[in-house]
Amino acid sequence: xxxxxxxxxxxxxxxxxxxxxxxxxxxxxxxxxxxxxxxxxxxxxxxxxxxxxxxxxxxxxxxxxxxxxxxxxxx
Ligand code: SF4
Numbered sequence: 803x804x805x806x807x808x809x810x811x812x813x814x815x816x817x818x819x820x821x822x823x824x825x826x827x828x829x830x831x832x833x834x835x836x837x838x839x840x841x842x843x844x845x846x847x848x849x850x851x852x853x854x855x856x857x858x859x860x861x862x863x864x865x866x867x868x869x870x871x872x873x874x875x876x877x
Pocket of ligand 1: 810814815816817818819820821822836837856857858859860861862
């Protein structure tokens with residue numbers, strides 16, 4: 803089971819494409835020019851976290867599936 807659950811905050815995503823460049827196998831820009839997760843079952847934990855931390859809007863929310871603890875962004 804993947805460690806992380808990834809959610810995009812559509813109210814914050816401005817379509818900068820940074821996450822899609824950092825991790826194109828996990829994120830893609832939709833027709834609305836906002837990011838969405840194309841591989842929610844990815845096990846690329848470090849890449850997921852790196853992409854989330856690269857988002858200038860903190861629009862990528864990463865939580866641990868098992869504990870539901872938020873990993874990024876910091877509360
Ligand atoms: S880096 Fe952030 S703002 Fe840019 S497309 Fe990805 S989620 Fe949206």
